[in-house]
Structure formats: structure tokens, C-alpha cells
Amino acid sequence: MVDLGGINVTTINEIAAMANVSRTTVSRVLNNSGYVSEDARTKILKVIEETGYVPSQQAKSLRTKKTKVIGVILPTIKTETSGRLVAGMDEVLAQEGYQILLANTNHEKHKEIEFINLLKVRQVDGIILAATNVNDELLEKISQLNIPFVAIGQEFDGVTNVLFDDYNAARDMTRLLIDKGHSRIGFIGVDESDRAVGYLRKKAFLDEMKQAKITVEDAWVQKGVFNIESGYEAVARMFKDSLELPTAVFAVTDRLAVGAMRYLNQYHFKIPEDIAIAGVGASEMSKYVTPPLTTIDYLNEAAGREAAQLLINKITENHKGKEKVVLSYRLLERDSV
Amino acid sequence: MVDLGGINVTTINEIAAMANVSRTTVSRVLNNSGYVSEDARTKILKVIEETGYVPSQQAKSLRTKKTKVIGVILPTIKTETSGRLVAGMDEVLAQEGYQILLANTNHEKHKEIEFINLLKVRQVDGIILAATNVNDELLEKISQLNIPFVAIGQEFDGVTNVLFDDYNAARDMTRLLIDKGHSRIGFIGVDESDRAVGYLRKKAFLDEMKQAKITVEDAWVQKGVFNIESGYEAVARMFKDSLELPTAVFAVTDRLAVGAMRYLNQYHFKIPEDIAIAGVGASEMSKYVTPPLTTIDYLNEAAGREAAQLLINKITENHKGKEKVVLSYRLLERDSV
DNA sequence: ACTTTTTGTGGAATCGATTCCATATTAAGC
């Protein structure tokens, strides 16, 4: 009878019995440890082959305290950014035999801590957090955590981080707009509790404008949330309240930028002739809107890979370090400016 | 001293010792089973509260054979479709206390079976497969599997499926184009080993054309893969080889459609005046390309929720049924036709 | 030829829970 690779519910005890050895010896063969005679080894391997036996991760983990599972906490799973991040992590983790246990907070801050607890109970070997905010409770939780941990996207003191260079990226983009001859530049940001996207990018914009000695009208600086509709509304407010209309708008995410473009199209502003527009994120969409959107590519997959690699280093080498890795970015200048 | 919710590595034995009871009694309190005096209960709860004890899932699973983990096998994690699917599942699963263990095949067919094995070893309580193809080996594997299982997107005999109504959706779209007065209609499909996207949608297109007694030139029917570039190339081939150019093109995915639009824009065909175009998938991008793309919304999140719900039913009620749930769709008519 | 090492094997404890079974106490039934 041919065994089609079905995994039967066999235990190490049965294998031991069938091979006429103790389960200790079977375990040695399984883990390639200690002394085992060639004789016993082949006999055991043969039985394993025949039965299709696979050791229970369950029992193994209970004893060894290792699960080969990494918990990944995300603010959402619906966006491209999350997808790319996870894809990058998975690429590295899968190679090392780890699997990803998902934890989706749906942007609810309190769930970040809840999930850290839950993942700890599940004995994951490590945790990667794609963070959207920094708060003391979370920082406290992380620093007292005795599981290898890496945060992506926000800087936590005393924690290993993979960071995007939000500040310089946003300054570069602002400078690009200035270099293109714009002096009235609008800005669409998000709440500053998101230090990376909200605070740093805004600060970079204002710093660069200040350095260029360009004044920024209050109404030109608007705040939105992470969706397209919000970009539309932000630019609507901007245009309604401005004394003088801006000739360029820098939005801190592509979605906000695309929302802004919608508004501009609707009211027949020409892009980039009347108003230039720029975003951040290099979403797939950004390439196919009309005109193609100038944006910044943050290389999210690379970030995922980097985070996974750092985590694995911490796990395997018991690396206690708290590295800060700042990833590079690419400014993609397209027809919208 | 205030305990900040840190989970300490306490075991049920220590709790038992501290509360002066046996671990059996502690277990009873934990699981709300059997008889426990109010006296003992409060004493135990107090100790649990003080220590922040949380039982080890590890040990629990070993004994109970339940992990509260669902394995989700995906062809990719980078696309919106996957993201939405997973978001939908997570919504339902999280509510029932399940977490998702990701398995990303990267479109490698053989990995589907590998992952089913791996997930089985990990003792997941159920598996959801977002399938891209149907083959005998896989079907065999699934049917001999004794873990609750749900497949999304492809029909497997004797298995619970959540299906999209690919055939009728594609017929509807074809009919829409015909109704708009087109008689020369091009088609961009994918390989028919993907029965849903490749085979059914093509069959629907051809059936509808046949019913309308419209002939289809060979060159009008092209095949691509799942990316934008491929749509561009497909329409390029179509236009090069056609005796007479089509006046409309139906692509089986939005990406293919967007690629086609790129080509049309580049060669200054006006959409929809010169050539109408339609896709499938209702990607976010489809709404913001110019002109907005006519497409079909498959309600992926709903599919994810549905699959998760079916799986939970199977798990909790030991439901042996093999339901087929066919989801509805919405045809989104926008400016591209 | 006798001690020391290396090699090979199995018994038993352990990981941290659940659960069956036995037993003690108390309440209810008649």
C-alpha cells in the first residue's frame, strides 16, 4: 500500500515500539543529537518513513519553550503597506522555519498591549510591531517584555527599531517643490500622535520652508486621516480658507494626495500646471493616476525583511542590542509636479 | 506594589500552592467546570489577580487538542484582494478568540500541500485556503484531511467552498459591453488552470458573445498573468494581430485592465470613445485611474467573513457538511465604458 | 590485562495544563 504522505496521528511512543527501541533513541534520531548506532538509526528512519510520522510541535514546544512562531502586530491588514511589510518579513522568516501569527489591531491603540500579552501567552519566539504611535504605557510594556522584539516605523527608546527616514524624505520632497519654483505650498498631514507620519513629516516640511525663508499661510496646513476622502476634504478646506491659493500641495500619504487630486480634477485645476501635488508611499495606485503622482518609495518589503532579520538575530544569538536601523528611500519624481 | 499587568511565568502549580488548594481545583476555576466552593474560588481568583497568572496555551493545547489558531493559506500577501480577504476572516475569527497563522505560498503550487502538512503538525483548529488552482493531488490531500477546512475562490468537490460567481459576473460584464453597442470586443484572460479566473470568466465571455451571435476574432482573445505590465503587453499583441481593432476590451482583472489603459493612453486612444475597457476586482486603484474603470466588486471582505464563519461552524458544531456558498457581486459601471 | 574513554541505550523526570476517579463532607429524601 502506498502512503500518499498523509500525516497520521502517530506518537513517538508508537515509533519507538515499532522500531524496538526506546523513545529516547527516537528523539535522538529526530534531533540529531547524542549517540545513535547506524543500525538503530536506519531502523527508526524506516519506520518514520513508512508511517509518515511527524513530531507534535505542541509537545515539543511545551518542553523546549520554542514555538517557531513570530507574532506580527499590525494596525490594519487591508493596506498595501501592511501587505508589503508582511511579505518582506515572511520571506526571511519562512526561510528560517518560522511562521507568522497575525494580530490586527484595527487601529485601536489599546489592542497593541492586549496582543502583546496574548502573543506572550502563546509563547511566540518573537514579536514585530508595526507601530503607529508611541505612548508611555506601550513603551513600558515593551521594555519589560522578555521576548525578542522589533518595532517598525516609530522610534521607541531602548528598543530595536526599523525606521523610515521620514524627516529627510519629507524635507527632500519639500525642497523639490521649492526647486520647481513654488513658494505657496500647502501641506496635508495627519495627527501628530503618529510621530513618524504626523510629527516628523510636518516638522520637516516647516523646517525646509523656514530655511528657504518662505512663509506658510495657516490655512495651507491641513490635517486629515489615512484615507482618500480625507485628502479631498483637506484640500477643500485649504482652498476655502486660503487668502491666496497654494500652487503646490504636499500630502503625507499617497491616499491623501490622491484625494486631493480628485478635488483638483473636479474643480478643473490642471495638475501640475495650476497646482502641483506630491505624496508619500509609492502605492501602486500612485503610478496609474493621471498624472502619475510624485511620491516617495519607502521600500516596505525591505523594511519587513530587515525587521525579520534583526529579530532572528536577537533570537538565535541572544542579541541584547537595541539597534536602530534607518532605511533609505527613493523620491520618485513623476508628472504631478 | 502595583502590578502593571506584566505576565509572569507562573504555573498552575504555584497558584495552587499559594492558594492552598490542588491544581485540579485551580483548573476548575479557570475553566468554570465542576464544583468549586465560593471560598476556594475567591481565594484562587485573588491569587491569580495578584500574580497576573495566565495559563500556558502550550500545555493546554497539548492536553485538549485545541489551539485556537486557524491556518490561512494565501497565494500572496501583497495584494489588496488578499488583504481584504484576511481582514474579513480576522474580523470573525478574532471575535471567537481565534488567531490567524499565515502561510504564504508565493504562487508556488506545491507549497499548498506542504503548508497543509505544516499546519496540521501545528495542530491548527482549522484551515482556510485561498485557492488559485485545482489539481488532483491537492483535492486528494484535502479530502483525506481530518481538520475543518474551507476553500475560497475555487470549487473543490466534496469540500466546503466560498465561491465568487465568476461565470455570471463575466457574462454580465460582457452583456454590458454589448448593450453599449459594441460588437468587436477583445478579451484578456489568464491561464485556464485557474478555473475561476481563467476558465469560467473566459467561458462566460464566449458564451455571451455566442448567444448574441457576435463573432470573436482570434487575436481579440489574449492571455496574460496577474500584473499590470502583462495587460499592457496583451493589448499590444491584440492590436498588432487584429484584422480589425476591437472597440471594447474586457480584462479579467483590474490590473490587466489598467495595463491595457496604459497602452491605450500611450497610443492616444480615447477611453471610452475609441475603446471601452472593463476589469474585475474593484481594486482601489480602479476608482482613481482616468477615466475610472468599470469593474466588478467581489466583496472580498465578505468572502473572508463568510469563510471564517463556515469554518467556525464546522469546528464548533462538528458540522460535516460541505456547503457551497456563492457570493454575490456588484457591477460598478464607471466612465471607462 | 586493567583502567579510562567513547559509544549506545533506556528509565524516569519534566514541561504545564486537563480530566478521570476516588473519597470526604454536607444536604436532601422518606
Add this chain to the structure above:
DNA sequence: GCTTAATATGGAATCGATTCCACAAAAAGT
């Protein structure tokens, strides 16, 4: 007042592995 049932508790087995320790047998050293 005596039997039966409900309540309460703990001992011990179990889940399926790993690993420490003891102990033979074979090989090496002197």
C-alpha cells in the same frame, strides 16, 4: 435516623515530546 444525592476536593494519569542520569558494551590508552 438511615439511605441517596449533591457538593467539594485532591491524587494520579495523560497529552507527546526532550533531556538528565545511570549503566552496559566496545574501543583506546598505558
